[in-house]
Amino acid sequence: MLYAIETSGITKRFEEVTAVNKISIFVKPGELFGLLGPNGAGKTTLISMLSTMIEPSEGSALVWGHDVLKEADQVRQNIGVVFQDTTLDDRLTGRENLDLHGRLYGLDRKTRKNRIEDVLSLVELTDRADAIVKTYSGGMTRRLEIARGLMHHPHVLFLDEPTLGLDPQTRLHIWEYINELNKKEGVTILLTTHYMEEADKLCDRIAIIDHGQIAALDTPQALKNMLGGDVITLELGDSDDVDKLCGSFLKDGFANIVTKNQNEVFITVNNGERQIPHVLALASKAGVPILSVSLRKPTLDDVFIHYTGRAIRDKEVSEIEKAGYRMRSRRK
Amino acid sequence: MDFNRAVQTVYTMWLREMIRFSRSKSRIIGALATPLFFLIILGAGFSSSFQVRGGGAFDKSYLAPGLIGMSVLFASLMGGVSIIWDREFGFLKEILIAPVSRFFVALGKAIGGVTTAMIQGILIMIIAWFIGVRYVSILGVLSGIVVMFISGIGFIGLGIAIASRIESHEGFQMVMSFLTMPLVLLSGAFFPISNLPAWLKTLIYLNPLTYGVEALRYCLLGSSIIPIWMSITVLLVFSIAMIALGGRLFGKMKVI
Numbered sequence: 001m002l003y004a005i006e007t008s009g010i011t012k013r014f015e016e017v018t019a020v021n022k023i024s025i026f027v028k029p030g031e032l033f034g035l036l037g038p039n040g041a042g043k044t045t046l047i048s049m050l051s052t053m054i055e056p057s058e059g060s061a062l063v064w065g066h067d068v069l070k071e072a073d074q075v076r077q078n079i080g081v082v083f084q085d086t087t088l089d090d091r092l093t094g095r096e097n098l099d100l101h102g103r104l105y106g107l108d109r110k111t112r113k114n115r116i117e118d119v120l121s122l123v124e125l126t127d128r129a130d131a132i133v134k135t136y137s138g139g140m141t142r143r144l145e146i147a148r149g150l151m152h153h154p155h156v157l158f159l160d161e162p163t164l165g166l167d168p169q170t171r172l173h174i175w176e177y178i179n180e181l182n183k184k185e186g187v188t189i190l191l192t193t194h195y196m197e198e199a200d201k202l203c204d205r206i207a208i209i210d211h212g213q214i215a216a217l218d219t220p221q222a223l224k225n226m227l228g229g230d231v232i233t234l235e236l237g238d239s240d241d242v243d244k245l246c247g248s249f250l251k252d253g254f255a256n257i258v259t260k261n262q263n264e265v266f267i268t269v270n271n272g273e274r275q276i277p278h279v280l281a282l283a284s285k286a287g288v289p290i291l292s293v294s295l296r297k298p299t300l301d302d303v304f305i306h307y308t309g310r311a312i313r314d315k316e317v318s319e320i321e322k323a324g325y326r327m328r329s330r331r332k
Numbered sequence: 333m334d335f336n337r338a339v340q341t342v343y344t345m346w347l348r349e350m351i352r353f354s355r356s357k358s359r360i361i362g363a364l365a366t367p368l369f370f371l372i373i374l375g376a377g378f379s380s381s382f383q384v385r386g387g388g389a390f391d392k393s394y395l396a397p398g399l400i401g402m403s404v405l406f407a408s409l410m411g412g413v414s415i416i417w418d419r420e421f422g423f424l425k426e427i428l429i430a431p432v433s434r435f436f437v438a439l440g441k442a443i444g445g446v447t448t449a450m451i452q453g454i455l456i457m458i459i460a461w462f463i464g465v466r467y468v469s470i471l472g473v474l475s476g477i478v479v480m481f482i483s484g485i486g487f488i489g490l491g492i493a494i495a496s497r498i499e500s501h502e503g504f505q506m507v508m509s510f511l512t513m514p515l516v517l518l519s520g521a522f523f524p525i526s527n528l529p530a531w532l533k534t535l536i537y538l539n540p541l542t543y544g545v546e547a548l549r550y551c552l553l554g555s556s557i558i559p560i561w562m563s564i565t566v567l568l569v570f571s572i573a574m575i576a577l578g579g580r581l582f583g584k585m586k587v588i
Contacts, residue, residue: 051429054586076431087422091352103344104430106337132355148426 001065004029004156004188005050009059012045019045021212022059027190029155032182034203035192036300042212043192044084047158050190051081064155077105080149080187084160086141088133094120094144095129098151105152112151119147123177139170146177150187157181159191163198175202196300206300208307215307224298227306228256230272232279235292239263248286254278272297341432345440346447349411353448360452363407367399367456372463374522396460397548398521400476401483404453405515405541408484409508411445412491412578416501438492438582442575445491446484453480457552468554476551482567483544489574496581515541526557540570 005027012020020042027033035043048054050063052072060067066074088097095116102112120126123143128136136144142162149157162178163171179202181187193199199206200220207217216223236242242260249258249267254275257268269275272295283290353360375392418424427437454477457467467473494511498504518532519541528536536542547563550556556563 053425053429073431076429079429081429083422083425085422087424087426089348089352089423089426090421091355092348096351100344100348101426101430103340103347104427104432106340106431 003027004031005063005190007059007061010049010056010061011058012049012054013057018212020049023214025207025214025217027188029188030186032189032202032204034199034206035190035209036194036199036206037209038194041209043209044160047160047190047192051079051158052076078155080152080154080157082145082149082159082162084164086145088141088145090134091132093130093132094125097133097144098148101148101151107152115151119150123147139166139173142166142174143177150181154187156188156190159189161192163195178202196304200300208304210308216303220300223300223303227298227302228268229270230268230298231296232267232269232272232276233294233296234265234279234283234290236263236265237289237291241288245283245286245288248282252282338433338436341436342440342443345437346444349441349444349448363403363452364455367403368459371395371399371460392460392463393465393553395522396465397552398519398545400453400456400480401519401541401545401548402516402521403456404449404480404484404544405487406512407449407452408445408487409491409512411448412442412488413495413504415441415492415495416498416504420501434583435579438579442485442488442492442578445488446481449484450477450480467552472551472554476548479544479547479551479567482571486540486567486571486574489571489578492578493574493581496585515539519545521545524557540566543567
């Protein structure tokens with residue numbers, strides 16, 4: 001088996017909208033793969049198809065070598081899923097939730113007992129294990145769900161927005177657990193997020209997904225490098241000097257791109273911090289006084305804007321989201 | 333899926349219902365209160381005002397099987413439609429992505445619900461005995477419990493079928509009011525089903541709960557209007573049909 005997850009042209013249409021449009025991804029065993037995109041981009045729908053919750057309209061997918069349509073039970077036995085909304089029984093204790101899960105996945109008594117202790121200590125919930133889940137905080141609930149998703153030693157773990165709505169400290173904690181799972185237990189992880197930082201810090205590779213399609217796919221570093229490098233911004237006292245300075249930078253040839261704006265000059269370079277002395281030396285040689293220098297490393301936000309034409313956060317409600325709301329309100 | 337896995341699935345779902353049941357003591361007390369009020373107040377009121385035509389007392393003993401039947405009906409239907417709550421609170425997803433057959437999930441849920449219904453029915457039976465209701469024999473009481481089981485399975489199957497088709501818990505409230513009250517009132521729980529106008533008699537004979545109440549009356553009190561073999565046959569057919577329907581619809585249920 002070459003890939004832990006392999007999709008080819010997988011598509012999901014809901015009545016009038018296409019939530020996932022011909023996505024093909026290949027996730028290697030042991031990889032921590034991120035789907036980054038705004039709400040309504042189709043991330044959850046993709047996970048729902050891969051975890052056999054819903055059937056694709058078109059295309060196919062293999063998870064741990066098993067077809068999600070034809071071998072749903074084998075897929076289910078090999079995956080763990082942590083959904084965006086809680087799926088715990090909140091009248092039961094943490095331990096009871098884990099035990100029921102172990103039973104459903106066919107673990108015998110001894111295996112269940114040992115595994116419950118293991119996963120509880122992994123997410124540091126051992127001392128609250130016998131409290132009713134209703135009394136848990138948001139972070140504890142999420143940790144318990146991650147623990148439950150791991151009970152049956154899944155090869156592939158799906159995490160749908162694992163840190164949504166958690167405070168920054170808890171988020172850092174969850175990141176640690178996710179990393180540990182991936183590195184120590186070797187679990188292949190597919191996570192969705194709309195937090196740039198989360199995708200950047202955690203993931204080996206990221207697929208930027210928007211309107212149900214993949215806009216870009218690579219390692220976080222490579223995605224950022226694609227933008228051409230770091231940006232050094234120089235502020236000049238006299239806007240008449242701008243053209244002169246730009247000219248000498250272009251002649252020197254060290255910069256990838258040089259642009260200007262009133263009394264500012266932007267130089268896109270590789271290894272920006274090492275280039276600053278050279279930039280300043282050239283400016284003083286040209287006799288142009290500099291008021292300030294700043295260096296900005298590209299972030300995934302920039303990458304995201306580059307590929308989708310807008311920032312991830314200030315996004316209006318998409319068609320798919322509206323359809324989602326409609327579906328939910330119809331149910332009520 | 334092999335046999336062990338099926339048994340394990342049914343047992344797991346049953347176990348969950350039992351744990352939840354043991355943690356909802358106020359609900360149990362509430363569920364017992366209604367039939368007991370009926371039993372004590374209606375029993376006292378009826379026995380001083382009416383007599384069954386053709387002789388025989390019309391008192392709390394006469395009412396007891398009807399009220400046991402009613403509480404089994406309520407508890408089983410509720411047990412079935414509790415799937416709606418599982419969906420609202422998300423737990424249903426956990427079950428549906430587990431590598432187990434949905435039919436056995438539904439069956440486990442049904443057996444769990446019917447266990448709680450039987451516990452309630454037996455508690456009412458015991459309390460009724462303490463307030464003076466007398467049963468014909470131990471064997472009668474034991475066969476009464478079997479009747480509770482068979483009719484409970486039928487109503488829980490109906491509940492699961494309804495829950496699989498209903499989209500929300502508001503819709504569920506409506507179905508419950510339109511279903512439970514007619515079922516109870518048209519079952520002969522509160523009045524003998526002989527000498528009734530034809531339209532009423534037809535409705536009563538179409539109601540599965542009638543056969544549950546009549547069978548209980550035969551087992552606990554020793555006599556019934558509908559012959560016991562007929563009641564049992566109807567109940568068995570109803571239960572098998574409902575559990576098949578419930579299992580089928582639950583299998584098709586979509587959760588996003």
